[in-house]
Amino acid sequence: MTIPxxxxxxxxxRSTGWMVQELATPEPLPRHVQERYAWLPDNIRQFVEAxxxxxxxxxxxxxxxxxxxxxxxxxxFVWNEWEVQSLDATSAVxxxxxxxxxxxxxxxxxxxxxxxxAYLAVEKDSLAIVEGTEPEFEESRLIAGSALELFQRMxxxxxxxxxxx
Numbered sequence: 001m002t003i004p005x006x007x008x009x010x011x012x013x014r015s016t017g018w019m020v021q022e023l024a025t026p027e028p029l030p031r032h033v034q035e036r037y038a039w040l041p042d043n044i045r046q047f048v049e050a051x052x053x054x055x056x057x058x059x060x061x062x063x064x065x066x067x068x069x070x071x072x073x074x075x076x077f078v079w080n081e082w083e084v085q086s087l088d089a090t091s092a093v094x095x096x097x098x099x100x101x102x103x104x105x106x107x108x109x110x111x112x113x114x115x116x117x118a119y120l121a122v123e124k125d126s127l128a129i130v131e132g133t134e135p136e137f138e139e140s141r142l143i144a145g146s147a148l149e150l151f152q153r154m155x156x157x158x159x160x161x162x163x164x165x
Contacts, residue, residue, distance in 0.1 A: 006047040009151035010054060010063070016155065017057030026050045027066045033079075037107045039124050044107070044147055060114040079108060082119055082137040102138040106130065109147065122147065 007022070014020050026049040028034070034045075048066055053073075055062035067073040078084060083103040087096055106121040109129070117134040120143060129150045130140035144150040 005148050012155055020054045021052040022050055023052045030070050033069045040107050061112040063110050064108055086137050
């Protein structure tokens with residue numbers, strides 16, 4: 001059986017100190033996540049559905065897994081923690097609508113607390129990977145053209161110099 005490129009790249013992160021465990025059998029994302037992110041490409045959805053856990057050596061950066069999305073992980077953060085924090089910070093209806101619209105178009109893939117709260121997400125329009133940081137999570141910048149490119153960069157990076165290690 002051929003290993004999908006994203007899963008192969010994730011497995012390679014073990015060489016940089018990442019702890020990676022795959023599920024024995026993939027588990028589907030919860031219906032509400034599938035419906036909200038119906039635009040998510042199959043390769044990324046299947047990738048998330050195959051991971052039990054994946055976190056950096058310092059345990060301050062982790063990939064969101066199907067269990068995070070189902071609320072069944074041991075994480076101190078919910079899968080949409082940064083959206084929740086942004087919504088909690090405002091009561092203005094227009095701001096709240098803008099925040100929800102942003103997150104409808106950004107599938108959170110990775111979270112970090114290494115140097116403040118940050119995330120990587122798949123952007124709907126380009127399917128590229130973008131980064132956002134506190135305090136303005138909804139202001140993102142391009143990090144990689146694809147999830148595969150992201151993992152390749154993570155493998156090549158010096159863990160001491162990247163926030164995603």
